[in-house]
Amino acid sequence: MSAILAVRNLEKTFGSLVAARDITVSVPAEQTVGVIGANGAGKTTFINMITGHLRPSKGSIWFEDKEITGQPSREITRLGISRSFQVAQIFPSLTVFENMCIAAAIARRSGGIFGNIVTPVHSPAATAEAEATIELFQIGRYREITASALPQGVRKLLDIGMAVVGWPRLLLLDEPTSGISIEEKFDLMKVAMSALKSRKITVLFVEHDMEIVTRFADRVLAFYDGTVIADGTPTQTLSNQQVQELISGVRLKTSVKKPGHA
Amino acid sequence: MSGRGQLVGGLMFLFATAAAPLLPDWIVSLATVALANALVVLGLVVLWRAGLVSFGQAIYYCIGAYAVALTARWTGFRDAFALVVIGGVAAGLVAALIGFLLARYREIFFAMLSLALSMILYGVLVKTESLGSTDGFSVATPTFLGFAPHRDTLGLSLYWLTLGVDAVCAVLISAYYRSVAGALAAPIRDNEIRVEFLGVSVASVVHAKVVISGVLGGLGGALAALTIGHVDPNMSYWTTSGSFVFVTILAGASSVAAAFVGSLAYEAVRSFAFDLMPQLWQMTLGSVLLLTILFLPNGLGSLVSRVKRREEAKS
Numbered sequence: 001m002s003a004i005l006a007v008r009n010l011e012k013t014f015g016s017l018v019a020a021r022d023i024t025v026s027v028p029a030e031q032t033v034g035v036i037g038a039n040g041a042g043k044t045t046f047i048n049m050i051t052g053h054l055r056p057s058k059g060s061i062w063f064e065d066k067e068i069t070g071q072p073s074r075e076i077t078r079l080g081i082s083r084s085f086q087v088a089q090i091f092p093s094l095t096v097f098e099n100m101c102i103a104a105a106i107a108r109r110s111g112g113i114f115g116n117i118v119t120p121v122h123s124p125a126a127t128a129e130a131e132a133t134i135e136l137f138q139i140g141r142y143r144e145i146t147a148s149a150l151p152q153g154v155r156k157l158l159d160i161g162m163a164v165v166g167w168p169r170l171l172l173l174d175e176p177t178s179g180i181s182i183e184e185k186f187d188l189m190k191v192a193m194s195a196l197k198s199r200k201i202t203v204l205f206v207e208h209d210m211e212i213v214t215r216f217a218d219r220v221l222a223f224y225d226g227t228v229i230a231d232g233t234p235t236q237t238l239s240n241q242q243v244q245e246l247i248s249g250v251r252l253k254t255s256v257k258k259p260g261h262a
Numbered sequence: 263m264s265g266r267g268q269l270v271g272g273l274m275f276l277f278a279t280a281a282a283p284l285l286p287d288w289i290v291s292l293a294t295v296a297l298a299n300a301l302v303v304l305g306l307v308v309l310w311r312a313g314l315v316s317f318g319q320a321i322y323y324c325i326g327a328y329a330v331a332l333t334a335r336w337t338g339f340r341d342a343f344a345l346v347v348i349g350g351v352a353a354g355l356v357a358a359l360i361g362f363l364l365a366r367y368r369e370i371f372f373a374m375l376s377l378a379l380s381m382i383l384y385g386v387l388v389k390t391e392s393l394g395s396t397d398g399f400s401v402a403t404p405t406f407l408g409f410a411p412h413r414d415t416l417g418l419s420l421y422w423l424t425l426g427v428d429a430v431c432a433v434l435i436s437a438y439y440r441s442v443a444g445a446l447a448a449p450i451r452d453n454e455i456r457v458e459f460l461g462v463s464v465a466s467v468v469h470a471k472v473v474i475s476g477v478l479g480g481l482g483g484a485l486a487a488l489t490i491g492h493v494d495p496n497m498s499y500w501t502t503s504g505s506f507v508f509v510t511i512l513a514g515a516s517s518v519a520a521a522f523v524g525s526l527a528y529e530a531v532r533s534f535a536f537d538l539m540p541q542l543w544q545m546t547l548g549s550v551l552l553l554t555i556l557f558l559p560n561g562l563g564s565l566v567s568r569v570k571r572r573e574e575a576k577s
């Protein structure tokens with residue numbers, strides 16, 4: 001299987017601060033990759049560079065064997081890389097359905113400088129796509145609710161749904177479960193991940209909860225001090241000594257010891 | 263616009279076309295100016311839906327008017343249809359140029375920058391003696407495809423021309439609202455980051471909105487210049503822009519038709535207030551605006567949507 005995403009020697013510096021250094025990763029199609037690391041380890045910087053939000057200082061990024069380093073985010077979106085955000089980025093004054101419709105219409109618009117003006121927003125194809133995505137993410141009962149009034153979990157699903165409605169091949173999720181209560185986290189991830197699997201989307205997701213990472217990721221990248229210190233299956237990465245010391249250490253020790261006492 | 267909206271708009275257009283010959287000249291003349299100004303208001307509505315307010319929309323109005331007046335003066339060309347197009351294109355070109363700057367600003371900065379630009383034009387025109395400085399100059403009487411109407415029918419001809427241009431613009435703008443670019447107004451107001459990450463350049467969509475509003479402003483100015491028969495720098499003065507914003511608030515952004523109804527209502531209130539209370543007409547206008555904001559915060563256009571909602575609730 002050839003790599004859908006390949007990142008070589010990626011580096012990002014802000015003045016004297018090194019936010020990312022020497023990152024080399026290759027992701028095969030349809031893999032689900034978890035990204036872990038403490039705050040400030042460079043996870044979001046990594047995602048921001050792939051989606052064109054930040055321009056790398058060094059290194060190159062390849063998507064489907066095409067170099068995309070330094071391209072603006074909207075170009076990268078058009079190529080087939082979408083993202084969701086740590087804080088859901090939706091249109092609060094529109095309903096769930098309208099949010100999804102505009103995202104679907106944008107994804108299906110014709111090219112050229114007048115593409116936005118000649119494409120109708122409510123074409124039958126775009127509307128059908130919006131309906132299908134709402135069903136896929138199981139938020140149909142909120143269809144006519146204004147987005148500003150939605151519960152947190154639904155906002156997250158809508159955010160991911162809007163990123164998916166244009167059929168991207170690669171999706172980057174920046175902390176999909178942040179701001180969600182522990183009880184709701186698993187259900188949210190189950191809905192989101194099965195939706196993404198059904199569309200055969202390659203996924204990179206940033207996550208702090210190791211249980212969720214173990215449960216949903218095929219592979220885990222551990223970030224520390226701007227670089228990848230471990231890369232492998234969830235069990236391999238999480239049992240890596242450096243990862244235990246620097247990232248998951250304290251948590252793991254307690255979770256290992258406690259069952260023994262109980 | 264829904265199918266019913268188009269029907270109502272078409273009937274309003276037919277009524278306005280047919281009723282004019284029966285009305286006294288002064289009403290036709292006032293209505294022509296109101297319907298010309300309505301185009302500027304429609305342009306402001308296009309911006310307003312995306313959360314942008316221009317306090318300098320008179321710049322396009324003034325450019326459209328001067329483009330018509332100068333073309334007629336320098337070339338002797340007097341065909342009304344072509345002159346109106348020239349006015350719209352001239353303002354559109356200027357909008358395209360300053361759009362590069364304006365599209366980067368939002369909120370109060372967008373408003374004040376457009377105000378500043380319109381005042382620069384005002385200053386330049388006031389200092390240009392060859393164009394009559396503050397007095398301006400008069401606009402040649404237009405012809406219509408070779409036909410030169412008699413003095414008595416000129417007003418009516420211009421009225422119908424204005425109505426025709428209004429109808430074309432209303433149809434085009436309601437088609438624009440149904441397009442992705444038109445529908446992106448609320449998303450841009452709500453969350454520009456998401457719009458960018460859906461793959462759309464916010465700056466270019468805003469730029470296009472500036473150009474559309476500029477063309478509409480220019481068409482309005484061109485028609486007003488032909489109707490009034492005179493242009494002067496006050497057409498770019500901030501109070502002119504202010505009155506357009508006033509009408510926009512009065513009309514509301516809910517529909518295309520609201521701009522035309524609002525503009526006619528404003529002109530009617532202003533004329534009657536001036537006639538009945540020459541000393542207090544501004545206070546009357548102010549009170550009308552205050553009452554609108556208090557009781558119809560979404561403008562006159564929201565009366566229609568209220569009726570609709572009531573009907574929906576019944577059914």
